[in-house]
Amino acid sequence: DQQVKQNSPSLSVQEGRISILNCDYTNSMFDYFLWYKKYPAEGPTFLISISSIKDKNEDGRFTVFLNKSAKHLSLHIVPSQPGDSAVYFCAASGKDNFNKFYFGSGTKLNVKP
Amino acid sequence: DAGITQSPRHKVTETGTPVTLRCHQTENHRYMYWYRQDPGHGLRLIHYSYGVKDTDKGEVSDGYSVSRSKTEDFLLTLESATSSQTSVYFCATGQDFITEAFFGQGTRLTVV
Numbered sequence: 726d727q728q729v730k731q732n733s734p735s736l737s738v739q740e741g742r743i744s745i746l747n748c749d750y751t752n753s754m755f756d757y758f759l760w761y762k763k764y765p766a767e768g769p770t771f772l773i774s775i776s777s778i779k780d781k782n783e784d785g786r787f788t789v790f791l792n793k794s795a796k797h798l799s800l801h802i803v804p805s806q807p808g809d810s811a812v813y814f815c816a817a818s819g820k821d822n823f824n825k826f827y828f829g830s831g832t833k834l835n836v837k838p
Numbered sequence: 839d840a841g842i843t844q845s846p847r848h849k850v851t852e853t854g855t856p857v858t859l860r861c862h863q864t865e866n867h868r869y870m871y872w873y874r875q876d877p878g879h880g881l882r883l884i885h886y887s888y889g890v891k892d893t894d895k896g897e898v899s900d901g902y903s904v905s906r907s908k909t910e911d912f913l914l915t916l917e918s919a920t921s922s923q924t925s926v927y928f929c930a931t932g933q934d935f936i937t938e939a940f941f942g943q944g945t946r947l948t949v950v
Contacts, residue, residue, distance in 0.1 A: 727879075727880075729880075731880070759938055761941075766943075766944075767943060767944075768842075768928055768930075768941030768942050768943050768944055769881070769928070769941045770941070771938040771939070771940070774938060814880055814881060816881075824869045824886070824888065824932050825883065825886060825894075825896070826871070826883065826939055827883070827897070828873070828880045828881035828882070828883075829880050830878055830879055830880035831880045
């Protein structure tokens with residue numbers, strides 16, 4: 726059973742608008758969360774992370790929000806650009822094994838010009 | 839970016855044959871991982887290593903073995919390939935305690 730879930734396989738957004746990608750997790754031991762971006766025929770690349778002691782982390786156009794009580798995190802991209810079109814994976818690791826990462830199934834973002 | 843090289847990049851093999859995929863890193867990272875990517879499943883951890891000769895199982899380790907005799911090399915072996923092991927395999931490395939993992943470009947394996 727997947728411990729990290731991304732329930733939206735795809736998302737389409739107009740250029741300049743906000744993209745919101747969602748992720749849910751079930752393991753209460755998870756306390757470090759990451760987002761990766763993946764282009765076709767390439768490996769995933771790290772985008773942004775957040776530790777459970779925070780509820781928000783911002784890096785340029787990318788912001789990750791963490792709601793621990795709901796076991797939910799989201800990635801906001803503002804403004805969205807066509808170059809952001811990719812598959813986004815969320816990942817988590819836990820207090821019991823910090824360097825063991827569990828990934829969601831991914832959300833394919835399409836930003837339309 | 840961490841220097842991570844996966845070989846081969848593409849391979850077609852027959853059911854029942856053994857296959858070894860290689861991951862080589864130049865960054866002296868302690869942690870190394872093997873993931874497989876399948877539609878609808880995302881990235882699933884097969885095995886990982888936390889040091890030379892120190893390995894542990896991930897979520898989907900059945901049918902796979904690994905070895906790490908040097909810091910820079912992590913080998914993934916499919917002992918007897920099956921069609922269900924057709925996938926894209928990614929190697930990743932991690933520097934230390936709670937840092938992100940860096941991924942290689944992937945190996946597309948087809949078992950016919």
